[in-house]
Amino acid sequence: MKDLPISPLAPDAFPDLPNVAGMQASATRVGFYAGTRNDLMTVIFPHGASVAGALTRSATRSADVDWCAAQLPKGRARALVVNAGNSNAFTGPAGVAKNAATVKQTCALVGCAPHEVFLAATGVIGVPVAPNRVADTLPQAIAALAAPDWEALARAFSTTDTFPKGAGACLDLDGVEVRIAGLAKGSGMIAPNMATMLAFVFTDADIAPSVLQSLVSAHVETTFNAITVDSDTSTSDTLLVFATGANGASPITTQDDPRLGAFSEALRQVLLDLALQVVRDGEGAQKLIQVTVEGAHSDASARAIAFAIANSPLVKTAIAGEDxxxxxVVMAVGKAGEPIAVDNMAVRFGGEWxxxxxxxxxxxxxxxxxxMKGQEIDILVNVGLGNGRAIVWTCDLTHGYIKINGDYRS
Amino acid sequence: MKDLPISPLAPDAFPDLPNVAGMQASATRVGFYAGTRNDLMTVIFPHGASVAGALTRSATRSADVDWCAAQLPKGRARALVVNAGNSNAFTGPAGVAKNAATVKQTCALVGCAPHEVFLAATGVIGVPVAPNRVADTLPQAIAALAAPDWEALARAFSTTDTFPKGAGACLDLDGVEVRIAGLAKGSGMIAPNMATMLAFVFTDADIAPSVLQSLVSAHVETTFNAITVDSDTSTSDTLLVFATGANGASPITTQDDPRLGAFSEALRQVLLDLALQVVRDGEGAQKLIQVTVEGAHSDASARAIAFAIANSPLVKTAIAGEDxxxxxVVMAVGKAGEPIAVDNMAVRFGGEWxxxxxxxxxxxxxxxxxxMKGQEIDILVNVGLGNGRAIVWTCDLTHGYIKINGDYRS
Structure with missing residues (x-):
């Protein structure tokens, strides 16, 4: 992590996350950063895992995202390799070669097929790395595998984050305990689809890939795709959810399995917790802002209006100024280009219209x-037309954002 | 104008604008601001004028914009009344009543029909004014009418502008001189459609309203609709062009009049000059940025990509940091959601790829x-696909923007 003050919106401490059976992990160092910090997270699923995910829709997405997009439909994972310090985006054939070498080495060390290896990278754009840069450090990473030290893992793939991000849950499904642990990084270049953001969630539930994918696809819309820091979408955004099936329960293979409802809600809460932590670490953030839009023509229309508000520099600077x-807000609603009933519109800050x-x-x-002096600001707009509703989250726009992103010479 | 330092990108002096025959104007004071500054521009066309324009597409546009939208199709003007200090947006029936009173009083004083009166307002949103607030000062404004003092007029409807904005041209059409003088205000809440921006252009050419409207509609796309400061669209944006026909030449009534080409280009240059002055006065601006996108699928696609770059906080802060x-830029291209050939993409800063x-x-x-150390930054992106091309302009994002818009308590 950069040498920045910890966000005032950070949780008091990294949470106590459960151990997830069926996986081993390590945090080690390739050397993308000066100093001694780790920059590589390696996770192995000895008996495999179902995998589902959501990836950036950027047209300039990284080679790693391309790789994951190609493997996700097969739905099975044996390994996950994530580096910070270089995003491997806009690196052309060199980026593809680096991934090929990393996958080949992983397969050799773990004894799995290429489509069972998942990759992610975050950091500087457009700087190719030597093909074997990551591959050459994998033997050491594999040798270091152990039960997950969640906080150390979260730190290993952080960039400008000011605090490591984790969230988890334990629940009882028909007498069998299910554990969920999730990690995320991201603090700038955060906008849907998705945030500039890597997030990895692990559970020991046994869930078929297609069922897991349907949960992830549904929940990403109201969690990671409902946050924005600066309207800038990353080339590297990756959310992957792995289910090892090591908790001993019978597999969940259909949407109508009665155990799925509780698991789905627990997963959603973990995703939302991680997504809000990303906003809480928004570059320069002093306040977490929840924008609710009601009374729109449709939920999609409400969402477009909510993002117009959440991405408005004038709204975000006003909130920085506690005004x-x-x-x-009315201006931002107007620019969204969505139908509204202006004579019926209402705006609420906190509990006051x-x-x-x-x-x-x-x-x-x-x-x-x-x-307005508080750390959590609640804006509700009713646009007076219909029943469409959406909630999105953002942070305020402060001198800190300019300092982090523009004060190269300060 | 606010007590802000003059933008470093401001012209050295207000330009020497030509006298336009067929109009009289005054700068007077309603009292929307403390102190003694003028806040009302009144213009009268004793023998009438053709009028054409372009208005904000905001769904929360002001009562004044609604009024102009209703009158523009009739194409004739006798008076223009513009105030700063209150935008009359989101003011409901009170805003309509204020406009009705202002129009009624203008008609009584000038002897014209309501549809010949044009209104514009800029300033705070959502604060209704007493119905007769402007009307009551109109007798004094009419009494002060004289040949235009352009700089005084520009100052009368400015808000957070740090310098008054004017541009003009004189040209010879078939042996008859034509004069064009334009004024503008705007420095924040600037994004297409249009900027937070008022602009008024006056010419003594004699041009039929429909012909004038076709020129304005075409040129606004490559001038005022090709600029952005902060992606925020105003509720009040108004561009009106008045042609008094007082220069004595025969009227231009058709698109194929041979005199139209030269006039059209002169008008476009005046509009572009005014639009770029608005960017040069962008809140906190230290640098004027021209973004050119080539090689896109279409001109519209190039424009969407160019605006994704020009509105990206991460691009704008990088340029503030002279980086x-x-x-x-690649990230911003990726988020535009437009087709590109990523392996064929190229980015140029100044003359260097x-x-x-x-x-x-x-x-x-x-x-x-x-x-990058200069005041004018030139970014060119070729997205490697087709022949679509667009140019847009913006400014950098600096501490000054946060200071102006967020430091209420500093």
Whole structure:
């Protein structure tokens, strides 16, 4: 991680995550960074795992994302290799060669097929690495495998993050315990699809790949695809969910398995927790902002309006200034290009309506001011038309963002 | 204007604009601002004028924009009344009542029909004003009418602008001189459609409204709709072009009039000059950035990619840091969602290619560094696919933007 102050919105401590049976992991060092920090996470599933995921829709996505996109439909994993410090994006044939060498070495060391190896990378764009750079360090990474040290793993693939991100859950499904542990990184270049973001979730439940994929596809929309820091979409965004099936329960192979509901909700909560931690670590963030849009023509329309608000620099700077500037919210609604009933519009900050029926109303200024001074800001807009609803999250836009991304010479 | 330092990108002086026959104007004071600054521009066309325009597409546009939209198809103007300090947006029935009173008073004083009165307003959103607030000051504004003092007029409707904006042209059409003078305001909430921006252009040419409208509609796309400061679209954007016909030449009534070509190009140059001045006054701007995209599937696709680059906070902060960070440009291209040939992509800063054929290339670092230290930055991206091309302009994202928009308590 960079030498930045820890975000004021960070959790007090890294959470206590459960051990997930059926996997081993290590955090080691390739050397993409000066100093001694680790920059490689290696995970092995000795008996394999189901895998599902969601990947960036960027047209300039990395070679690693291309690789995962090709293997995901096969749905089985034996290994995951993730490096920080170089994104392997916009690296052309050199990037493909690096991945080929990494996969080949992994297969040799683990004894698996190429399509069972998953790759991810984050860091600088457009700088090719030597083909064997990662492969040559894999023997050491494999030798270091052990039960997961979650915090050390999260740190190994972080970049400008100011704190390591983890979330987990334990639940009982028909008398068998299921454990879920997830890790994420990301703090800038965060916008759907998806954040600039890597996230890996592991569970010892036994779930068929197609069932797992349907859960991930559904939940990503209301979690990682509902956050934005700066509207910039990464070339490397990768979410992978692995299910080792090592908890001893019978497999979940259909959508109508009665155990799926509780697992699905637990998975969603882990994904949401990780996604919100990414926003809490948004570059320069001082406040976490929840934007709810109601009364839209459709949920998709509500979502478009919510993102227009969440990505508006004028809204985000106003909140940095602790100003309930609902006029800027109205502006942002207007620019979304979605149908609204302007004379029926209303805007609420915290619990107080600042505008209703398409115009200003008197409100409790002291109460709104107190809300704006807090670390968690709640904006609700009703656009007065229908029943469409969406929630997205962002952070404020502060001098810290400029400092991190623009003050090269300070 | 606010008490802000003048933009380093400002012209040395307000230009010397020609007198336009057939109009009188005054800059007076309603009192929307504390102190003594003027906040009202009133223009009268004693013998009428053709009028054409372009208006914001915001769904929360102001009552003034609604009014202009209704009158523009009739194509004739006798008066223009513009105030700064209150945008009359999101003001519901009160905003409509204020406009009705202003129009009624103007008609009484000037002796014209309501549809010949044009209105514009800029400033705070969502604060209704008393219905007669502007109307009551109009007798004084009419009494002060004189030949235009262009700089005083530009200052009268400015808000956070750090310098008044004007541009003009004189040309000879078949032995008759034609004069064009234009004024603009805007420095934040600037994005197409259109900028947060008011612009008014006056000419003594005699041009039928439909012909004038076709020119304005064409040229706005490559001028005011090709600029962005912060991706935020205003509720008040208004461009109006008035042609008094007082220069004595025969009217231009058809698209194939041989005089139209030269006039059209002169008008486009005035609009472009004004639009670039708005970017040069972008809140916190230290650098003017021209983004050219070539090789796209279509011109529209090139434009979408160019705006993805121009609106990217990570690109804009990199340029503030004088860093030719072409990796962030690649990221922005990727997020545009437009077709590209990634292995054929190339990025140029100033005259130096920093990436070609989908990857990094060696380049003259000293030359690129020198370019990045300049006030005008030129980025060209070829996406390697077709013949689509577009140019847009923006400015860098600096601490100044945060300071102006977020440091309420500093």
């Amino acid at each position: 309930a500037n609902w006029g800027r 600042t505008a209703r029926h398409g115009g200003a109303v008197d409100y409790d200024v002291a109460q709104v001011d107190a809300h | 030719a960070n072409w990796g962030r 920093t990436a070609r054929h989908g990857g990094a290339v060696d380049y003259d670092v000293a030359q690129v560094d020198a370019h």
